[in-house]
Amino acid sequence: MHKPSLRTIFLLISSTFTNIAIADQVVLDDGSLLKGTVKQVANGQLIMDTAFANEVTIDYARVNQITTDKKFLVELESRDRIVGKLSVDSNGQSxxxxxxxxxxxxxxxxxxxxxxxxxxxxxxxxxxxxxxDEIKTLKADKEKEVEDLKSSYETALTALREERNRLRDPWSGSIAMGITGASGNTNRFGAHGRGELNRETDQERMNIYMEVNFQKEDGEQTANQKLAGLSLERDISEMWFARGSADFEIDDFEELDLRAIAAASLGRFFIREDDLKFKGFAGLGYRFESYSDGTNEKDPTGVLGYDVKYKMNSKLSLFHDFTYYPSFSSPGKNYLIVTNFGGEMPITEKEDWKVRASLRSKYNSQPAQDAESTDTTYQMNLVYDWD
Structure with a gap:
């Protein structure tokens, strides 16, 4: 077996002691000794590479002595800068x-x-x-700002396109249909339908409607009512508008051959927001009523009412209106009140098909003979909307 020479052993030992000797050393306040390579001292911390823990960071306030094997640029608290090796003499002086x-x-x-x-x-x-880091942050903020501007632009562009399409074709409408039935002890069939045509521009709103309610029970008619009307509103300002309306009604079971009310009024929006519109109106009109017994009533009338439309959320919209028609000749005794209340919700993704539940109540202070003063109709309809 080949034995290493004395020269080889000496070189190995010298190399080992040399590696130990050239290591930087740091002595802490508790006497701990760290060996490795000093990287830097900055911001109150000493950074050192060690064989056992790679890079370590030490609170510089705990350092008592530093010894380095190469020159460093040292900055003192006095702001003086000196290039040299950090060392400790035989008396322990740094x-x-x-x-x-x-x-x-x-x-x-x-x-x-x-x-x-x-x-x-x-x-x-x-x-x-x-x-x-600040450049990266500014760049990220700029990119986000660009994305936000792009999103806002696309949203505004979509709204403008919708507004343009609405202005090009301001017409919209709906058809509502519903049926009821029963068989057995009572044979009942009922049908009701309503059609509406709307035209809306920036300053005008027009509505035309027609409604039919029919019901038969055990072979006899129990309801036969026809309604029609139109209204036109034109804005005078952002909140004020002029309004004209005409409403017609035929009701066999009220012995009413025809009721026609034409009115002109001044209105005001109390709330005019996208999801809530609340307006009121007051004015003058003329009421004509013709009954089956041949009697006719003609009388100037006042008109006072309000209208509310509220989009509660993306799935539910509510509506309510109230109109009071007092006769000029005897407003406390001869008057007519008509009110509607209901709600609707879409049942398709495009929101063109909806379900609508509504209540219509009418009170006539001077009804025909054998007719009730209050006439209330409840409906549940399937509605098709188009824009």
Whole structure:
């Protein structure tokens, strides 16, 4: 077996002691000794590469002594800067050796920064990193701002297109249909339908409607009512508008051959928002009624009412209106009240098909003979809307 020569053993031992000797050393306030390579001192921290834990960061306030094997640029608390090795003499005095002035005694507590002679000052690196981070943040904010602007632009463009299409074709409408039935002890059949045609521009709103309610029970008619009417509103200002309306009604079971009411009024929006519109109106009109017994009533009338439309959420809309028609000749005794209340919700993704539940109540203070003063109709309809 080949035995290593004395020269080889000596070289190995010398190499080992040399590696140990060239290691930087840091002594802490509790006497701990760290060996490795000092990287820098900055911002009150010492950074050191060690064999056991790679890079470690130490609170510099705990450092009592530093020894380095190569020159560093050392900045003192006095802002003086000296290039040299950090060392400790035989008396335990910390020094900067190999400087342009020879060896200089220093107190490690007065050292502010330490960095390699060919490296950039840590504070400059920190500023550069902060600058780069700020650039990244500004870039991210700018990209987000661009995305937000793009989204806002697309939303505004969509709204403008919808408004353009609405202005090009201001007409819309709906058809509502419903049936009821029963068989057995009672044979009942009922049908009701309502059609509406609307025209809306920036300053005008027009509505035309027609409604039919028919019901038969055990072979006899129990309801036969026909309604029709139109209204036109034109804005005077953002909140005020002029209104004209005409409503017609035929009701066999009220012995009413025809009721016609024409009115002109001044109205005001109390709330005019996208999801809530509340308006009121007051004016003058003329009421004509013809009954099956041949009697006719003609009388100037007042008109006072309000109308509410509320979009509660994307799935439910509510509506309510109330109109009071007092006769000029005897407003306390001869008057007519008509009110409607209901709600509807879409049942398809396009929201063109809906379900509508409604209640219509009418009170006539002077009904025909054998007719009730109050006439109430409940309906549940399937509605088709088109724009």
């Amino acid at each position: 020094q900067l050796s190999d400087t342009a002035f020879g060896s200089v005694n220093i107190d490690p507590k007065n050292i502010k920064n330490v960095w390699e002679t060919d490296a950039t000052k840590p504070q400059i690196l920190a500023v550069q990193q902060e600058y780069q």
